[in-house]
Amino acid sequence: MYRSNNCGELRSSHINNEVTLSGWVQKVRDKGFMVWVDLRDRYGITQLIFDEERTPKAMMEQAQKLGREFVIQVKGTVIERASKNPKIATGDIEILVSELTILNSAILPPFTIEDETDGGEELRMKYRYLDIRRNPVKNSLIFRHKVTQEVRNYLSNQDFIEVETPYLIKSTPEGARDFVVPSRMNEGQFYALPQSPQTFKQLLMVGGMDKYFQIVKCFRDEDLRADRQPEFTQIDCEMAFVEQEDILNVFEGLTRHLLKEVNGVEIEEFPRMLYDDAMRLYGNDKPDIRFGMQFGELNAVAQHKDFKVFNDAELVVGIAIPGGNSYTRKEIDKLIDWVKRPQVGALGMVYSRCNDDGTYKSSVDKFYNQDDLAKWAEVTQAKAGDLICVLSGPTDKVRAQLSALRMEMAERLGLRDPKVFAPLWVMDFPLLEWDEDTKRYHAMHHPFTSPKPGQIELLDTNPGEVKANAYDLVLNGNEIGGGSIRIHDKATQAIMLKHLGFSDEEAKAQFGFLMDAFEYGAPPHGGLAFGLDRLVAILGGQETIRDFIAFPKNNSGRDVMIDAPSKIDDLQLEELSLKLNIKS
Amino acid sequence: MYRSNNCGELRSSHINNEVTLSGWVQKVRDKGFMVWVDLRDRYGITQLIFDEERTPKAMMEQAQKLGREFVIQVKGTVIERASKNPKIATGDIEILVSELTILNSAILPPFTIEDETDGGEELRMKYRYLDIRRNPVKNSLIFRHKVTQEVRNYLSNQDFIEVETPYLIKSTPEGARDFVVPSRMNEGQFYALPQSPQTFKQLLMVGGMDKYFQIVKCFRDEDLRADRQPEFTQIDCEMAFVEQEDILNVFEGLTRHLLKEVNGVEIEEFPRMLYDDAMRLYGNDKPDIRFGMQFGELNAVAQHKDFKVFNDAELVVGIAIPGGNSYTRKEIDKLIDWVKRPQVGALGMVYSRCNDDGTYKSSVDKFYNQDDLAKWAEVTQAKAGDLICVLSGPTDKVRAQLSALRMEMAERLGLRDPKVFAPLWVMDFPLLEWDEDTKRYHAMHHPFTSPKPGQIELLDTNPGEVKANAYDLVLNGNEIGGGSIRIHDKATQAIMLKHLGFSDEEAKAQFGFLMDAFEYGAPPHGGLAFGLDRLVAILGGQETIRDFIAFPKNNSGRDVMIDAPSKIDDLQLEELSLKLNIKS
Incomplete structure (x- = not known):
């Protein structure tokens, strides 16, 4: 002892x-x-x-x-x-x-084992076992455990069965890039690591498993942005004999349970918003609704007034920044510089000050009179003391830019309090999205998402307009979960794959097993997957996920502690019937 | 709805x-x-x-x-x-x-969806989603869920934290063959899928995490024997500041809890047996103690009696088969044929009938008189009516052969009742075992297992004799868990790796991170891992694990339902800097 x-x-x-x-x-x-x-x-x-x-x-x-x-x-x-x-x-x-x-005994650690350490990110990762001794990391891992236990107990109590699906599966061309695993016993062939257990959970529904969940690692071989990991964890869920409403209820219940048990926060019904409205009002499919600053579209009141920039724009849209009229000219100029940064990408910004006396002072007074500006204020819901910021350009771009500005201003105004939780369902996502690189439509969620009833005919005439039975759960401006009602008949699945560019042969080779399964009595079904790393970080009041992952990889996909990936023996390659093909 | x-x-x-x-x-x-x-x-x-x-x-x-x-x-x-x-x-x-x-609607299923189906193994696997509709499979998966929930709740209630360790790790030459994952972002380099999270759980102990567990997939690229899967699930556990006794207590508690909650069986203290005794008495390091038929070593009483076969043998050993004297000559001949099958490999079998009148009738009466045979009966604990079966030869081989016979006879006698549970700790495993193929010692558990106190010096003189702080948990003749107290200082770890044939450079390249970690204040620690697939199958009263795995692979490592592994695009290979090197 x-x-x-x-x-x-x-x-x-x-x-x-x-x-x-x-x-x-x-x-x-x-x-x-x-x-x-x-x-x-x-x-x-x-x-x-x-x-x-x-x-x-x-x-x-x-x-x-x-x-x-x-x-x-x-x-x-x-x-x-x-x-x-x-x-x-x-x-x-x-x-x-x-x-x-x-x-x-112990030699001197390379950084101090204190809550506030002198160790930089890379050093902390190299000696992650020392970093884990520090309270912030240790408590984050314990917090993660607590959240996953709550999830498991909640779902188990509701008759969900956790089923393990395989990790060595089949590579598919759709979606992100797969990590592959060469098979020694099947020469020249490869497994893929799952990007999600999507098809397996659907097959479990065909198999009558009814209510499935799994907390499971998933893998994507994508170039890593900050705070993205090549391996990540999902709370993966699926239900049969359900409509969208049933799924929303169950997982809203789960999320509410977590907020209550883990954060002590009680939230009644989660608000819902159509995807189109989210884009229109927040320029974003995962709006942070802890604060207002909704977009006001100004085309009707700002175009046809001799201001060429606005007249030529597809969209003119503004937000009111609370108390923004107090900014000096210099501060506003800095804000204009900020929106022009390449990361945001706006060409410029028009503003209108809302003075306390009810008058307006804009950067485009030459073109707009007080009545015009009063309409801007009305549309953007600006009050005296606010600053109206207006961007213009192609709809998609300008919405993204104004959304970035909205988030930035909320941050500066302290409106993004990590202790405040504002969940939101975003509904009716488009089924397809256009990809400029490949010049074709891709599935916005995945190829198994069902179109809204009666919209399948639109696929031929106006594919971009087809809406899906797809929904995201957003928490504080982050997508924490997403899902859909799935296609459950072979004919619809075949049409969908055809529209995604699969030939009949490709469809059969890749997803034949699923389409076959649909012929043997497939129930209506749908589901949802939460991103656990992100969910836990947000519940834990943090912006970054790394402290909630015991052994994260860096932005090059390396584990700097164990120094992986690394070279392997020639014998191993030989056994796998592989040769290196180094280009450099 | x-x-x-x-x-x-x-x-x-x-x-x-x-x-x-x-x-x-x-x-x-x-x-x-x-x-x-x-x-x-x-x-x-x-x-x-x-x-x-x-x-x-x-x-x-x-x-x-x-x-x-x-x-x-x-x-x-x-x-x-x-x-x-x-x-x-x-x-x-x-x-x-x-x-x-x-x-x-549904087309006609390829086999009947009934408890007793007309579908063969391969067909059931191809249409696994239909197989899962059948009660035996469905209930097995639900049973598995119940067991894992019990495990998680039990360990969580005892302050264990489930920590997810990475799946993309580093390939090591020790142990079984790794599955590897080529890295696109790190040209010519590979990750490996974990054979177990061994080093990570030890680093969590160095990191102060104290009580860790994880239910986690592990991977081994070995030629598949029946009932072995390339991916399998472990309940992986580790504790710091513990001695062997503490670990045995905790996991005996867990196992007892499962037997009670899941099977309604109450078992008091689990018996313990030294590895050496298990080999001596059962010829096996995972003895099934639901029944007796212990080995009796007969060298002292059967050698030096002119019977050359026994005189030349390293070991002469027998078991008494209850009621075996009722076998006809023909039946005994069939038994002799059975032990001569290549799967068992004995050259022959000597027997002695124990008659009801206290006399004996053996197949070697020419060499042994009644007194001799009485001694055989004494050593093998044979009673009137039993049949003593004796094998001889090199110790390791003959023990394995007699163990196979013992299990076979118990099966025939109905002594292996799946509803009876007989757990057993087997202790003090050898640290190393000799491998004839590579002509060197390998770690019997793994290179991180600590030798018994004071035995490290024996490594130089008599490595095969060194015992380890290693233990297995055996249930009904199956190893359901195994573990050890680990090495926690750099010097001992270095000695161990040297004895396993690692050069200093190799040791540093492969396990440098672990040995470095030991210098920064590593606590004494140890752990255990259960094989979940096997554990669940045994608790569920089944011999085979396949029905407890939702989507198992066949003996060639193939998923016949999704047809994986499969070929991948040339583009994928190109991106991974690989070329196929097909030999055939």
Whole structure:
């Protein structure tokens, strides 16, 4: 027995108990005649005391030589602390040590093991096992565990069955790039790692499993943007004999349960918004509705007034920034520079100040009179003291730009409080989206999403207009989940694949098993998948997901701690019937 | 709403309720004036009734045309059944249908969807989604879910944290063959899929995580024996600040909890056996102790008696088969043929009948008198009426052969009752085992297992004799879990790797991160991993694991349902800097 108690549980009620503790040396304070040691483990910190009067000399010296992060075991008596520390849970007591054993020494860590560390990102990743000793990381991992346990218990209590689907599956050309796994036993052939268990969960529905979930790793071999990982975790769910409404109810219930159990926040019904409205009002399919600043489309009131920039634009759209009239000319100029940055990409910005006396002062007074500007204020819901910012251009681009400005201003105004939670369902996504690179339509969610009833005919005439039975769950401006009602008959699935550019042969080779399955009695079904990493980070009040992943990879997909990926033996390649084909 | 109730829940208390049910047509019985349909879903079967008097003609005809596995929705009234069926939970009622909707038709399934099906293994795998509709498979998957939920809740309640470790890790030459994943972003380099999260869980201990578990997929690219899968699931556990005894207690507790909650079986303390004793008494490191038939080593009493076969043998060893004296000469000859099969590999078998009158009749009466044979009976604990079977040869081989015979005879005698549970700890495994192929020692568990205190010096002189702090949990003759106390200091780890044939450079390249970690304050730690697939199958009273895996692969590592692995595009290979190197 290395310990009778952990370092976070002793209280005054334990005074006079004989205890054994083990842990890491967090700090040594040596006053010569007295030595205090902060002993740390996962559960907390307990103060140890050694003193001239009560501690044998040899042990005293041993204590004085303890270094940071040494692993020690002590036996001793719980005593009342002379000067109590109300900041820590064990602050009323300390341990008068009678036996000290060094279990393992430690060399100096490359960064300090404190809540605020001096270690940079790359160094922390290289020594992730030391980083995990720090409270922010350790608590994030424990928090993640708590969330997943809540998810599992909630869904299990509702008769969902967690079923493990395979990791070694089949590569498909649709969607993101697959990671592949060469097969030794099937020469020249490859498995793929799943981007999601999509087809398997649908087959489980065909198999009558009815209510399925799985917390499961998924893989995408895409160029990594910040805060994207090649492997990520999904809460993957599917139900049979359901309509969209049933699915929304169940997973709204789950999300509400998590917010309550994990965050202590009670939220009634989640608002819902059509995709088209989200784009129109927020320029974004995952609007952050913790704050207002809805878009006002100004075409009707700002065009045909001799201002060529607006007249030529597909969309003229503005937002009112609360209190923005207090900005100096210089500050506004900086804001204009900000929207012109390549990351945002606007060509310019028009503004109108809303003065306290009800007048307006705009950057385009030459073209617009007070009545015109009053209409701008009306459309953007601007109040006295606000600043109306207006962008113009092609609809898609200008919406993205104004959305970026809206988020930036909310950040500056402190409106994105991580302790406030504003969930939102976004509904009726388009079925397809146009891809400029490949000059064809792609499935916006995936090829198994069903079109809205009666819209399948539109696929031939106006594919971009077809809406899907697809929905996203948005939390604080992040998509935390998305799903759809699926196609469950072979004919519709075949039409869908044809429109995505699959020949009959390709469709059969890739998804024949699924379309065959639909012939043997497939129930109506649909589902949803949550991105667990993101969900946990947001519930934990954080912007980045890395601290919620025990061993994340860097932006080149490397694990810098274990130094992976790495070269493999020639023999391994030989066995896999592969040769390297290095270009450089 | 596709249903108000499921097909397993309606009882007489629901009589006169208006209900909506959805499910699959299990069976149609058409008497002309009356049609009964068994409607099936995950939860059970409910009988629907249509009759001339109460059902409109059109609906009657529709009902008569329903095929097996059609997916339908019905509305109707719960009524009392004329002839009740006590065999099913809903047998007191039936539904008088007022509305019938065909949600999806079905073509004839390739095998019957019944508990006993006419479908062979390969066909069932190809149409696994239909196989899953059958109770034996469906219930096995639900059972698996129940077991994993119990495991998670038990461990969580004991402060274990489930931490997800990465799937894209580093290939190591030690142990089984890795599946590898080429990296597109790191040209010419590969990830490996984990054979287990071994090093990561140890790093979590170095990181202070203290009590870790994970239910996680692992991968081994080995030639597949029956009932082995290239991907399998582990309950992976690790603890810090523990001795072997602590680990055994925790996981014995978990196993006892599962036996109680899942099987309703209460078992007190699990017996423990040294590895050496297990080999001596059962010829096997995972003895099935549901029954006796312990080995009796006969060298002392059977050698030096002019019987050359025994005199030349390293080991002469026998078992007493209860009631075996009733076998005819012909039956015994067949048994001798059985031990000579290549799968067993014995050269022959000597036997001695234990007659009811206390005399013996052996196949080697020429060499052994009654006194000699009495000693055989004493050593093998044979009673009157038993048959003593004796094998001889090199120790390792003959033990394996006699163990096979022991298991076979127990099977024939009905002593391997799947409803009886006999757990056993096997302790003190050898640290290393000799491999004839590579002519060197390999780690018996893995290179991180610690030797018994004070035995590390033996590594140089007598490596095969070194015992490890390693233990297996055996249930009914199957290893369901195994683990060890780990090495937690750099020097010992370096010695161990050297003895496994790693050069300093190789050791550093492969496991440098772990040995570095040990320098920063590594606590004593150890753990255990359960094979979930096997555990669930045994708890479920089954011999084979396939029905407990939703989508298993066949013996060539193929998923015959989705037809994976498969060829990939040249473009994919090009992007991965690979070329095929097909030999045939």
